[in-house]
Amino acid sequence: MLNETSQLLSDTVEKIFSDHVTKKCIINSEKGEWPKSLWTEVVDNGLNLVLVPEELGGVGGTWLEAGILFKAIGKYQAPIPLAENIVAGYLLSLGGISLPEKSIVTILGGELTLKDNKISGISRRTPFGSSATHAVAIINDKSSPKVILTTIPQDSLSDDKNLALESRSNIEFLDHAVMNYSDISFTSEYIFKIGALMRSCQIAGGLESLLVQSVRYANERVQFGRPIAKFQAIQQELAVLATHVAASGVAADYAAMSMDDGCEDLAIASAKSRVDDAVSICASIAHQVHGAIGFTYEHGLHFSTRRLWSWRAEYGSGSFWAKSLGEKAVASGSKNFWSSITSGKL
Amino acid sequence: MNTPFNFHLTKFSNEAEILRSEVREFLIDALKDVPKETRAETWYGADENFSRKVGKKGWIGLNWPKEFGGAGRSSMERYVILEEMLTAGAPVGAHWISDRQSGPLIIRYGTEKHQKELLPGILRGESYFCIGMSEPDSGSDLAAIRTKAEKNNNIYVVNGTKLWTSGAHRCQYMIALFRTSQEDDRHAGFSQFIVDLSLPGITIRPIIDLAGRHHFNEVIFEDAKVPADMLIGEEGNGWNQVTAELALERSGPERYLSSYILLQELVNEFSKRNDGEGVTEIGRQMAHLTTLRQMSVSVAGMLDEGANPALEASVVKDLGAVFEQELPNIAHRLMGLEPDSNGSDFQRYLAILTQISPSFSLRGGTREILRGIIARGLGLR
Numbered sequence: 212m213l214n215e216t217s218q219l220l221s222d223t224v225e226k227i228f229s230d231h232v233t234k235k236c237i238i239n240s241e242k243g244e245w246p247k248s249l250w251t252e253v254v255d256n257g258l259n260l261v262l263v264p265e266e267l268g269g270v271g272g273t274w275l276e277a278g279i280l281f282k283a284i285g286k287y288q289a290p291i292p293l294a295e296n297i298v299a300g301y302l303l304s305l306g307g308i309s310l311p312e313k314s315i316v317t318i319l320g321g322e323l324t325l326k327d328n329k330i331s332g333i334s335r336r337t338p339f340g341s342s343a344t345h346a347v348a349i350i351n352d353k354s355s356p357k358v359i360l361t362t363i364p365q366d367s368l369s370d371d372k373n374l375a376l377e378s379r380s381n382i383e384f385l386d387h388a389v390m391n392y393s394d395i396s397f398t399s400e401y402i403f404k405i406g407a408l409m410r411s412c413q414i415a416g417g418l419e420s421l422l423v424q425s426v427r428y429a430n431e432r433v434q435f436g437r438p439i440a441k442f443q444a445i446q447q448e449l450a451v452l453a454t455h456v457a458a459s460g461v462a463a464d465y466a467a468m469s470m471d472d473g474c475e476d477l478a479i480a481s482a483k484s485r486v487d488d489a490v491s492i493c494a495s496i497a498h499q500v501h502g503a504i505g506f507t508y509e510h511g512l513h514f515s516t517r518r519l520w521s522w523r524a525e526y527g528s529g530s531f532w533a534k535s536l537g538e539k540a541v542a543s544g545s546k547n548f549w550s551s552i553t554s555g556k557l
Numbered sequence: 558m559n560t561p562f563n564f565h566l567t568k569f570s571n572e573a574e575i576l577r578s579e580v581r582e583f584l585i586d587a588l589k590d591v592p593k594e595t596r597a598e599t600w601y602g603a604d605e606n607f608s609r610k611v612g613k614k615g616w617i618g619l620n621w622p623k624e625f626g627g628a629g630r631s632s633m634e635r636y637v638i639l640e641e642m643l644t645a646g647a648p649v650g651a652h653w654i655s656d657r658q659s660g661p662l663i664i665r666y667g668t669e670k671h672q673k674e675l676l677p678g679i680l681r682g683e684s685y686f687c688i689g690m691s692e693p694d695s696g697s698d699l700a701a702i703r704t705k706a707e708k709n710n711n712i713y714v715v716n717g718t719k720l721w722t723s724g725a726h727r728c729q730y731m732i733a734l735f736r737t738s739q740e741d742d743r744h745a746g747f748s749q750f751i752v753d754l755s756l757p758g759i760t761i762r763p764i765i766d767l768a769g770r771h772h773f774n775e776v777i778f779e780d781a782k783v784p785a786d787m788l789i790g791e792e793g794n795g796w797n798q799v800t801a802e803l804a805l806e807r808s809g810p811e812r813y814l815s816s817y818i819l820l821q822e823l824v825n826e827f828s829k830r831n832d833g834e835g836v837t838e839i840g841r842q843m844a845h846l847t848t849l850r851q852m853s854v855s856v857a858g859m860l861d862e863g864a865n866p867a868l869e870a871s872v873v874k875d876l877g878a879v880f881e882q883e884l885p886n887i888a889h890r891l892m893g894l895e896p897d898s899n900g901s902d903f904q905r906y907l908a909i910l911t912q913i914s915p916s917f918s919l920r921g922g923t924r925e926i927l928r929g930i931i932a933r934g935l936g937l938r
Contacts (some may be wrong), residue, residue: 213565419560426935440937443929450928453935454876457562457869461855462848464566477847484844529844530837537827537840545825549644552847553577 221279227252228287237514240290241376245342250291262301267309278412278467285416288514292317292339294409299347306358306393311345318402319348329386340380341370349399359392373521404479406526408466411482414522415463418489420515421497422456425449428501452496455489462486474555480532487529490519561934562869566851567858573634580641588647596646597818597906600811601772603650603727612682617656625664625672626680636857640810644817655679658802659686659732666790666798689719689733697926700743706735711785715778725761725774729754734795747795751787768912806921808856808870813849813877815917816884816910822903823888835891845880868934875927878918885911
């Protein structure tokens, strides 16, 4: 059972997304329009602050709770950087820095350097860069890793899109003055790991929407005089889809829970690898069940599948994480193999 | 609409983790003379000596209530024992069924006499039970069973044949589903019995499997006279009792760990070589294993809470069988070695698991039946 906070978060996000993330909203976002009312609702309800501690004005929630929101983004295909803002708020809070008022924050990747309070370097395919007002990064500085908060130099941003037409921008920083920075104990790889967790949860949510849409369609679509859901061939396919959806949800939850427990290495790598495998199977079945209609822009199935095909490659593909798992396992040897599975530590 | 599944993660308690260390410690010594092939068979492997040792530790009936001689501990703690035994390749087959479902059935539906007479032997790891459900004309369609038990004063006269009865040749008892009356509803008229297999009129014949092993049996009843007080539960309620039993049968760690040893051996093999592709595949399988384990543990947690996770159990069993069936193929792809019962350790594991893997998606409910149950849960039928 969900506890009270989790249930409240879940109810809130489901309500906001089911009211605001309409097909029109997603289509307009694909054309480059910022979904202002949706974002305002999200921020007014403090959903972006779920991982910010209470003393910094946040909700003080857990990763498992953040995971509920990440999953909802995937389930509703919400075209906003909520996951990125939750993570940005968390990273800044590690350095005691608050999110700026009315900010839309993204997370930078790539090799960035900090010198005299100024950053340089290129962050490629930055999520929602074109809508963001600010950005967060971890810089692997010689003395200590630092979390930084910066504005975005709009004149050196070139926007690109992923398959789902979500903004993925290249941003070049050249001696750009940061707003704030602070020492933290994590290097930039930490962002990569959290990114994998975030996308794993979003994918788990997206897969759920494939199941829901496919079951609904199979019950509605009549061929040979009955709903196609009544054919065993379809039932068996949808059952397979369902098993992978269930597994992905568990893999994502386990990753989030392990993050709360501070033993996330096995769980996050497993999650990204597991959900990536699930995407291949589930997207294929969902499209097959939908037939030709699911292949049209008019029908909404692709709002889920295009996201899933993009997200599974971000912050390390399934193979990337599988390789990291395998490497650690062979390095520690077969004698320690089972105990690393039970302890979650590699 | 939401998905119909309810997998909430459950964590092992400190007590459970302490128990885990004790089990690992115990197994080092208890398994030192167990041959490799037996280890690869896990719960297909049976060793009565080993079962008695486990009984002595108090690890059979761990989650049964204390009033029945159990340890009154949680399903989660029992789970720890099971997964540690399976991954270590312990020959748990002799007592496996009685610990998992026969004992719990006797506790739930048995009379005081059944409980007093039968439970202590199970707990000691000395009395073993087999399951008498399938018949020659009744596999997936369990309601098609025809073996009849006809009441005659204080006995039931049984005639018919049970098939695919695992381990019947080394069990003292069978918990059998017989037809006790003919009703319009095809699920009605069944009753469960505790059958003493030494009774006259019962013949147990081996069925040798494709790997040459004697695991299955055909059990023939010819005017076997079963005492009426060995009917368990309610006459005519057999179908419901059996359905409840199946939930216990479908979600445990034995549903995804059957080929575990191959994955561990692959880790061993690839620690000696530099092969990125193989290592990536090992990692992928670790991800599947890790996820299945969390799903299966979650079902154990739900059982502790008194929930009925029948749908979730079917999901675990279906995914688990796909996983454990795929591992021999993956091991073949990565190693390219011939499965050979007289070859290296790896080849011997591969030989046995390649051959027995087809049974993983047959036993305890076929893939198609499980997926049918899942489809029903999705509202498709």
